[in-house]
Amino acid sequence: MEKVPMTSAGFAALGEELKKRQSEDRPRIIEHIAEARSHGDLSENAEYHAAKEEQSHNEGRIAELEDKLARADIIDISKLSGDTIKFGATVTLVDEDTEKKTVWQIVGEVEADAKKGRISITSPLARALIGKKKGSTVEVNAPGGAKAYEITKVEWR
Known part of the structure; x- marks a missing residue:
């Protein structure tokens, strides 16, 4: 597994983005999907398809962030x-x-x-x-x- 060099500030920023995407964005998107589903026919439901696309994008970014954080090689600049x-x-x-x-x-x-x-x-x-x-x-x-x-x-x- 190839390490990804980053500063501690960069690591913290990625961690914050991951937390926000998991605890705020994910539930909001799920709510949008449920609401759009309640409007009936999914084949012509633009709201539903937009919410599903947003979900796909969000989940992809979550996976990317988790991968980068797992491979992080944090370099403490204060010690350089x-x-x-x-x-x-x-x-x-x-x-x-x-x-x-x-x-x-x-x-x-x-x-x-x-x-x-x-x-x-x-x-x-x-x-x-x-x-x-x-x-x-x-x-x-x-x-x-x-x-x-x-x-x-x-x-x-």
């Missing part, structure tokens, strides 16, 4: 340190063309969220950063062409 970039590091980069500063935390695939500044360890940028140190420059092939970044800070938070 040093100036070499690895899983869990929060890295400040400066785009060498635009001078624009960005901050990314390298996390597991299941908790990656670009809007929240978290990139997957499997992403091209994270792969380019792993093993580098503050002051280094990395080049990443982005959809719009190659981008060069200077690493200005490595933190563990």
